[in-house]
Amino acid sequence: MKLVIKNGIIVNPARKQHEKGDIxxxxxxxxxxxxxxxxxxxxVYDANGLFVAPxxxxxxxxxxxxxxxxxEDIHTGTQAAGAGGITRVATMANTKPVIDNAAVFRDVLRRxxxxxVVKVSVIGALSKNLEGKQLSEMGDMAAEGAAAFSDDGHYVESANFMRRAMEYADMLHKMVIxxxxxxxxxxGGFMNEGKVSYAMGVTGRPAAGEDIAVARDLLLSEMTGCHIHIAHVSSAKAVELIREAKAKHVNCTTEVTSQHLYFTDEWLKNYESSFKMAPPIRxxxxxKALIEGLKDGTIDAIITDHAPHCNEEKDVPFNCAPNGIAGLETSLASALTVLCHNNGFTIDRLIELMSVNPARLLGVEGGVLEEGAAADIVVIDPDKEWTVHGNELYTKSLFTPYEGLTLKGRAVLTVVDGEIVMKEGKVLK
Structure with missing residues (x-):
């Protein structure tokens, strides 16, 4: 079957293309x-007045x-991705069992x-059982196609272990997230440490804890040459450290979540567990520093850190709830609202941050529209206003910090390998 996306504004920053036409x-x-x-x-899909992008x-x-x-499971999670205009995700290794060996890795690929519903790259664990003591089967997982290695959800406390893991990852030509x-x-903290946490009487997570960790691992990257990718950066000082490291040509990159661009710790005053995440909203x-980091190229990508939990796990007092939120279906809309509508970003820059750069960093096909390439495409209505309700999302998690908020902009068509998987908000697979 032939599909024609007509009359859209083609946004293809990897080819410096921004023009009206058909695909x-x-x-x-x-x-x-x-x-x-x-x-x-x-x-035929009429995309008149809409953006058509990778x-x-x-x-x-x-x-x-x-x-x-x-x-969450692979089906519901990738449904949520399709609903959000996302045609590929990279899934982290902190599962049960942990994705720390080739057998588990292959099982995930089988599933x-x-x-x-969309394409999935798999990230292998850096250490066995995420304990930071023994290397995972990195070589075997790299041979199976691991996109990167990460103990995400856990900081590798031993600097020496992190050094050795980075050296090994570098030999495999893989980045460490x-x-x-x-x-x-x-x-021991539950939110950003500062004036708001003091007023609420909640133990905080100081930004300095992030800054110290970032500084150490940038130094280890400089020492080993390994590509270090700082996950979900959230503090102004961490952005500054990464900017300085890039100026010195340290092999480093970083990302930010859409929710850290939208919210501040002031939103947590009602002790709502839907705002609880790690690192915390600051x-x-x-x-503002995160937005500036996107403007000047210090921050390379916008991600979701989609980390859903059972509803009964989040529907508890704030301090008892686990860290993490569902974000696949709100990420694009949140970024459009904050960056394009409120901070003057172009749609081309947004596509760089949410498609072009992630494809490059993961080393996967995508991020560009070109003849002969896989037809992985999103059509975006930048002005479509919609109100978020958790019970209307495809993810299993009903808890979202965007509950009841009206966002401006939404994916209206998602195409994966030439097949329409989402149309006008409805996932078809």
Missing amino acids: VIENGKILSIGGTADTEGAE GLIDMHVHLREPGQEAK VDECG DHAEDATMCS TEDDR
């Missing part, structure tokens, strides 16, 4: 880009499978083949 898709591939296409015998790529999600399917929060400073000064 023709056949047999899962892009047949032609631009101009006016013949629609005879084709399914499918979004979220390089940091938790699909929870294997072992935590009550929170993706069975029920994945670093959850940078010093546990000795942060593990101050307005931190939020």
Whole structure:
């Protein structure tokens, strides 16, 4: 079946293309880009007034499978991704069992083949059981196609172990994704430490705990040459440290979540567990620093850190709730609202941050529209206003910090390998 996306504004920053035209898709591939296409015998989607871009790529999600399917599974998680305009996700290793060996890695790939709605890259653990003591089967997982290695959810406390793991990852030509929060400073806290946490009487997680961890691992990257990718940066000082390291040509990159760009700790005053995450949402000064880091290129990608939990786990007093929120279906809308509508970002820059750069960092196909390439495409209505309700999302988690908020902008069509997987908000697989 031939599919023609007509009359859209083609946003293809990897090819410096921003023009109105048609895209023709056949047999899962892009047949032609631009101009006016013949629609005879084709399914036609009229994208007049809409942006047509390479499918979004979220390089940091938790699909929870294997072992935590009550929170999310590969099918529901990739449904949520499709609903959000995301055509590929990279799933983290903190499952049960941990993805720390080739057997578990292959099983995840098998499940993706069975029920994945969008494409899935798999990130292997850095250490056995995420304990930071013994290397995982990194070589075997790299041979199976691991996109990167990470003990995300856990900070590697031993600097020497982290050094050796980075040296090994570098030999395998893989980046290390670093959850940078010093546990000795942060593990007993529940939100950002500051004026708001003091007023609420809640033990905080100081930004210095993140800054110290970032500084250490940037130094280790400089020492080993390994590509270190700082996960979900949240503090102004951490952004400054990364900016300085890049100026010195340290092999480092970083990412930010859409929720850290939208919210500040002031939103937590009602002790709502839907705002509880790690690293925590910080101050307005931190939020502004994150936006500035996106403007000047210090921050390379926008991600979700989609980390859903069972509803009964989050529906508890604030301090008792686990860290993490569902974000796949709100990420694009949140970023459009904050960056494009409120801070002057172009749609081209947003696609760089949410598609082009993640594809490059993961080393996967995508992030560009070109003839002969896989037809992974998102169509975006930048002005579509919609109100978020957790019970209307595809993720299993009903808890979202965006509950009841009206966002501006939404994906209206998601195409994966030439197949429409989401149309006008409805996932078709």
